């Protein structure tokens with residue numbers, strides 16, 4: 001894999017990773033999002049193969065044993081992993097592959113693909129992170145509490161990443177990401 005072609009995006013749940021990635025993908029066709037497998041249940045509106053591949057715990061374990069995942073981790077009671085087939089597909093298409101993954105997975109990628117560019121997304125404040133998680137209105141109180149607990153650990157590890165971007169104003173954060181990734185000007189579409 002050529003240098004700079006693998007991008008890891010990590011940050012606490014609710015910080016806006018998904019929102020940022022969707023905007024980047026809309027504006028830059030050279031980017032490719034790797035779709036993860038997860039044992040989490042689909043949220044309302046989530047589409048199989050687009051947001052995630054939703055699998056059973058036993059299917060996930062099979063994939064781990066068969067060596068089909070480039071990295072995997074447990075997060076807030078569910079398993080998540082990056083299938084090699086998505087990475088390969090993105091590379092075949094000559095694209096920059098983005099992995100939107102949590103901290104443990106990002107650490108595995110650092111060990112296995114040291115050339116990957118690793119970015120950490122920070123919230124403007126703790127209060128705002130909590131507000132975003134709740135306002136998304138997609139998770140139970142237990143799921144939110146687990147995500148907030150994990151968020152503390154993740155934010156403490158932000159310094160391990162190549163650079164950090166604060167997602168306060170969305171457009172400002174997008175521009176910063178684009179400039180760091182050398183993606184050129186937003187087309188505005």
Ligand SMILES: Nc1nc2c(ncn2[C@@H]2O[C@H](COP(=O)(O)OP(=O)(O)O)[C@@H](O)[C@H]2O)c(=O)[nH]1
Nearest residue numbers: 013014036072073075080081082100101102105
């Ligand atoms: N290690 C790893 N983490 C993943 C993967 N896919 C998603 N995640 C992370 O798992 C965490 C939970 O994701 P999700 O349940 O969709 O919740 P959300 O981030 O709050 O929308 C987030 O930090 C994701 O970035 C993956 O393939 N591997």
Ligand SMILES: Nc1ncnc2c1ncn2[C@@H]1O[C@H](COP(=O)(O)OP(=O)(O)O)[C@@H](O)[C@H]1O
Nearest residue numbers: 013014015016017018019132136167168169170
């Ligand atoms: N810059 C921002 N300012 C205000 N709200 C935002 C911003 N970025 C994302 N959000 C909102 O915060 C919530 C969580 O965003 P999401 O992309 O789902 O986060 P993540 O993928 O990191 O869990 C969503 O309701 C989203 O619309």
